[in-house]
Amino acid sequence: MRIMKSILTLISTLFVFGTPIVQAEDRPNFIIVYIDDLGWADTSVPMMISDPDSASDFNQTPHLEKLAQRGMVFSNAYAPAPTCTPSRKSIQFGKTPGRLGYTFVHDVLALQKELSWEDELSLADVVKAADSDYVTAHFGKGMGGDRMDTIGYDLTDEVDGNSTNGNFHGEYLSLKNRESLPSDNPKRMASLEKSSLEFINEYGGKRPFFMMVSHYAVHVPHAARPDLIEKYRKLPRGKYLEDDDYLPEDQISESRKISHWRLQYAAMLDEVDQGLGAIMAAVKKTGQQDNTFIIFTSDNGGGLNPNGTLRGGKANLYEGGLRVPFVVAGPGVRSGVQCDVAINQWDLLPTFHDYAGNEQALPEDLDGGSLRPVFEFGNNAKVERPVEGFVYHYPCYFAPPVTVIRLGDYKLMEHHLTGEQKLFNVGTDYYEQQNLIGDLPAKAAELKAVMDKYLEEIDAEDVQDVYKARFAELDRFEAGAIEQHKKRIERAAGDKQLIAEADKWLQEQLERFDQNRKECRENMQGKTF
Numbered sequence: 071m072r073i074m075k076s077i078l079t080l081i082s083t084l085f086v087f088g089t090p091i092v093q094a095e096d097r098p099n100f101i102i103v104y105i106d107d108l109g110w111a112d113t114s115v116p117m118m119i120s121d122p123d124s125a126s127d128f129n130q131t132p133h134l135e136k137l138a139q140r141g142m143v144f145s146n147a148y149a150p151a152p153t154c155t156p157s158r159k160s161i162q163f164g165k166t167p168g169r170l171g172y173t174f175v176h177d178v179l180a181l182q183k184e185l186s187w188e189d190e191l192s193l194a195d196v197v198k199a200a201d202s203d204y205v206t207a208h209f210g211k212g213m214g215g216d217r218m219d220t221i222g223y224d225l226t227d228e229v230d231g232n233s234t235n236g237n238f239h240g241e242y243l244s245l246k247n248r249e250s251l252p253s254d255n256p257k258r259m260a261s262l263e264k265s266s267l268e269f270i271n272e273y274g275g276k277r278p279f280f281m282m283v284s285h286y287a288v289h290v291p292h293a294a295r296p297d298l299i300e301k302y303r304k305l306p307r308g309k310y311l312e313d314d315d316y317l318p319e320d321q322i323s324e325s326r327k328i329s330h331w332r333l334q335y336a337a338m339l340d341e342v343d344q345g346l347g348a349i350m351a352a353v354k355k356t357g358q359q360d361n362t363f364i365i366f367t368s369d370n371g372g373g374l375n376p377n378g379t380l381r382g383g384k385a386n387l388y389e390g391g392l393r394v395p396f397v398v399a400g401p402g403v404r405s406g407v408q409c410d411v412a413i414n415q416w417d418l419l420p421t422f423h424d425y426a427g428n429e430q431a432l433p434e435d436l437d438g439g440s441l442r443p444v445f446e447f448g449n450n451a452k453v454e455r456p457v458e459g460f461v462y463h464y465p466c467y468f469a470p471p472v473t474v475i476r477l478g479d480y481k482l483m484e485h486h487l488t489g490e491q492k493l494f495n496v497g498t499d500y501y502e503q504q505n506l507i508g509d510l511p512a513k514a515a516e517l518k519a520v521m522d523k524y525l526e527e528i529d530a531e532d533v534q535d536v537y538k539a540r541f542a543e544l545d546r547f548e549a550g551a552i553e554q555h556k557k558r559i560e561r562a563a564g565d566k567q568l569i570a571e572a573d574k575w576l577q578e579q580l581e582r583f584d585q586n587r588k589e590c591r592e593n594m595q596g597k598t599f
């Protein structure tokens with residue numbers, strides 16, 4: 071399939087030479103700065119001008135503010151899933167996680183089927199098929215399952231191990247020896263900045279490029295440079311800050327440090343923003359500012375609670391889990407404008423296809439549409455997609471299994487086991503406080519019909535199959551543990567202490583798997599959402 075793609079690239083290159091729509095020197099560059107778990111209202115750029123709470127009153131992202139002034143802010147931008155792995159696949163391939171068959175983190179059914187996405191057309195593939203002179207790079211957190219260098223990226227930093235997810239949570243200098251990062255490189259933010267600047271300096275203005283920088287920040291465990299933490303200690307207190315945030319560092323609890331010390335969170339985001347600023351400056355220096363799309367967004371909704379004014383957050387299907395910051399600047403993109411048209415990250419593949427001047431037809435089974443009309447005409451324009459609405463299929467075994475559709479201003483949520491439904495007008499009530507299911511049954515039925523048709527079309531995963539795959543996986547884990555225990559007993563050669571340790575270990579494993587089974591059975595009872 072890779073060879074097939076290369077042939078297609080060659081054919082398309084020849085074709086482009088025959089009928090040049092976009093000259094090689096005019097091909098735009100693309101940069102995506104992809105943040106992990108950044109909430110819709112976490113930056114200092116209001117995602118909705120009419121809602122002051124759609125920006126943080128504490129965190130500072132001045133470089134993102136500059137990007138927003140130069141370009142557009144999308145108030146209704148969506149991640150493809152409420153968690154990392156499905157979003158990271160979806161953004162690459164222009165298809166919903168449901169269609170790709172990978173819908174939640176550790177999708178046991180996809181793992182059981184040993185699905186691979188190497189043959190899918192990726193963001194990197196569409197620009198290279200437009201012009202083989204494009205050079206493509208991916209730095210940072212991967213997508214799990216397949217390494218980024220197997221889906222069309224020329225340069226990646228997944229070089230020192232077989233990990234398909236980059237560097238776990240960005241905790242190590244090197245995966246091979248598990249060497250910890252120095253304090254001046256938290257979440258590998260300095261490493262990512264270095265890689266991205268080297269790449270821009272090498273290729274900017276010489277070859278068209280696409281670079282995706284996938285941050286490990288701001289995912290847990292949080293980490294930040296001490297000097298930046300001190301900067302935020304001195305700034306005016308934001309409304310979500312608590313007294314405990316201002317304790318000396320050695321008195322901050324470990325759990326707070328890992329997931330919700332807001333001084334550290336702001337400091338971490340500050341460095342993400344500095345990295346964006348460095349990229350913007352490097353692009354400008356190479357003379358490519360007016361020829362480069364820079365997109366800043368997040369792979370799912372916010373991991374911190376409260377999550378601005380949105381309901382829920384990471385890992386659930388309320389707006390807090392799905393709505394993300396989205397800022398873009400680039401050639402032809404309107405300047406200093408907020409756009410309220412609903413867009414999704416699975417739109418980026420057809421968008422790149424369009425702007426790069428790719429003359430091949432897009433695959434027919436895509437979910438996204440080119441964002442060029444809204445980039446150029448804002449609220450007056452419409453995105454043409456092959457499918458209606460945004461469908462989120464989430465047949466998860468460790469959370470309530472729910473499918474969601476957003477169609478127009480309405481959003482229907484339906485539980486797979488109980489059939490419980492909720493309906494919101496997220497155009498006006500994006501806080502999702504008013505469940506309209508009793509008031510607007512016809513609207514709910516209309517959305518459900520579109521949703522069901524889509525699920526049938528993509529042969530969507532069935533939650534009962536997911537449960538079965540989970541139990542089969544736990545059986546496999548258990549058999550593996552028993553086998554490992556047997557070997558340890560053999561190796562112990564009668565040593566009572568070693569035997570006791572091995573027995574204890576096995577006992578713990580078996581208890582854990584039983585607990586996992588119990589949790590799964592409880593979820594099968596149909597907890598509300």
Ligand SMILES: [Ca+2]
Pocket residue numbers: 106107153154289369370
């Ligand atoms: Ca994430």
